[in-house]
Amino acid sequence: MMQIRPAAAAADHAAILAIVAPVLRAGETYAVARDLTDDQMLSYWFAPSHEVFVADADGTILGTYYLMANQAGGGAHVANCGYMTAPAAQGKGIARAMCLHSLHRAAERGFRAMQFNHVVSTNGRAVALWQSLGFEIVGTLPGAFAHPTHGFVDSYVMFRAL
C-alpha cells in the first residue's frame, strides 16, 4: 500500500537524499547547482517555504515532492511544486500520484492555480504527464536550459487552474 504523507524531517532525510541527490547531480531537469553538498541539497528540498511530502510504500520511500507559493504578495495564490521519483520506481505512476496529491493539497491550502516555471523540454515524460493532468504550456523560454548533453534547450512554463 502506498500512501503520500508529510515528510518527517529527520527520519526521512536519508531516503529523500537518495532520491534527490542523483537528480540534482545529473542536472538534466532542475535548474539547480549540480555541485551542492548533501546538506545543501537537503536544505534546498526542505527550504522553509517548502511543504515536503513522500510517497511511502510500506516504509520504502518511492518519491518526494515539495509544495510552495510560487511568488509572494500579488502572486501568492499560485502554487509551485517539484517532484522526484526514485529510479527503481519510475514508470509506476508515482509522479502522477504525487502530482494529484499536490493539486488536492494546494487547493486545500487555498491556492487558485499551480505553475511550473522551468520544465526542461527534453524531459518529455514530465511534459506529457503534466499535460495529462491538465497543465498547459503557457510559455516557451528559448534556450533557457543548458543541458549537459543536449546543449541549450528550451524550457516550458506550465500552468493550470485549481
Added chain:
Amino acid sequence: MMQIRPAAAAADHAAILAIVAPVLRAGETYAVARDLTDDQMLSYWFAPSHEVFVADADGTILGTYYLMANQAGGGAHVANCGYMTAPAAQGKGIARAMCLHSLHRAAERGFRAMQFNHVVSTNGRAVALWQSLGFEIVGTLPGAFAHPTHGFVDSYVMFRAL
C-alpha cells in the same frame, strides 16, 4: 549628468528605500509581500545574489535596479532584473537607461539572455518599454497576479537574447 553606478550599500540605503518602499507597499507591480519592514525591503533589494545599481544625477538617486541569475545550474546563463524609478523622475527615460545598462552589464558578466518572470499586464508602460528594448512576451500567466484594484490579472513572461 546622470550616471548609473554600483550602489554603495550603506550610503545609498535611504535613497533606495525611498524609491523601493512605496512601490512594494502599493503592491501593483512586484510579486513581493506588501507588508515588509524597511529592513526587510532593503534585505530583499540587496539580496546576496543581487548586484545593485543606482541612477545618480549629481548626487540625487533617480532609480535603482538589481541584476541576478534567474536560475542556478542549467539556467544560470539567463539573467533577471528588477527596476524602480523615483516617482518624481517618471517619464524621463530613467528606466530605459537602467535597462540598457543592465543588458550591457549582463552581457559583460557572460549571461546569454535576460528574462522577466512576472510582468504584471496592467503595468502597460513597463510592458511597452521592455518590448521597445527587444523583449518579447514568451508566456502569459492567466490571472497570476492579484492586483489591489483590478483583481486577478494576467502576468507576462518576457525574454530576450543578449
